[in-house]
Amino acid sequence: MALSYQEIITRCYCGNGPEKLDKARELYSTYGKSLLAQDRIRASIETLQEAVEALDAHMTAMEMGKNCSVCAATPKGGCCSAYMGHENNDVIQLLMNMLAGVDVRIERTDDVECCFLADNGCILPFKPIFCLNYLCGRIQKESTSAELQKLEVKTGDLLRVQVALEQNIIVALQVDRI
Numbered sequence: 001m002a003l004s005y006q007e008i009i010t011r012c013y014c015g016n017g018p019e020k021l022d023k024a025r026e027l028y029s030t031y032g033k034s035l036l037a038q039d040r041i042r043a044s045i046e047t048l049q050e051a052v053e054a055l056d057a058h059m060t061a062m063e064m065g066k067n068c069s070v071c072a073a074t075p076k077g078g079c080c081s082a083y084m085g086h087e088n089n090d091v092i093q094l095l096m097n098m099l100a101g102v103d104v105r106i107e108r109t110d111d112v113e114c115c116f117l118a119d120n121g122c123i124l125p126f127k128p129i130f131c132l133n134y135l136c137g138r139i140q141k142e143s144t145s146a147e148l149q150k151l152e153v154k155t156g157d158l159l160r161v162q163v164a165l166e167q168n169i170i171v172a173l174q175v176d177r178i
């Protein structure tokens with residue numbers, strides 16, 4: 001049965017990380033097969049995976065992981081806080097990860113760091129938009145302007161595709177035949 005726009009908004013954009021994950025699991029089990037049967041959605045997922053790979057490759061080349069490790073080792077920690085995990089994730093974005101075959105699960109319940117942060121980093125290839133805001137002071141200080149410019153371009157490319165996929169899913173959930 002299709003969902004109304006109002007139902008989607010009420011269901012998908014509130015709650016903490018584990019609550020959003022439960023709702024994403026529900027949507028996946030009810031609508032996952034029909035969503036993946038749509039060429040447009042499968043194609044957007046593939047394009048998004050390519051954009052994630054391109055951004056990851058650039059982040060590796062500019063050694064961003066080094067900066068984040070230094071940051072994470074300070075008393076205040078890195079930027080993957082519990083607040084970020086609860087507030088910035090949403091149900092559709094978690095569902096997108098599931099549609100891409102990711103085993104989305106709660107990695108920690110300490111309420112200090114994001115519940116999707118594993119020992120080797122974030123488990124979500126498709127992250128909330130705010131988590132892609134990598135232009136923090138440390139990264140700016142440690143990178144060249146050419147690296148930062150390329151980072152902005154690749155992040156923008158990724159976000160465009162991610163927003164398009166989100167829209168495609170929201171539209172599909174409202175169609176009766178789903």
Ligand code: SF4
Nearest residue numbers: 067068071078079136
């Ligand atoms: S993105 Fe910036 S603030 Fe976040 S962990 Fe990395 S260096 Fe620290």
Ligand code: SF4
Nearest residue numbers: 080084114117122131
């Ligand atoms: S990047 Fe991943 S682990 Fe970090 S706050 Fe965002 S969702 Fe959580």
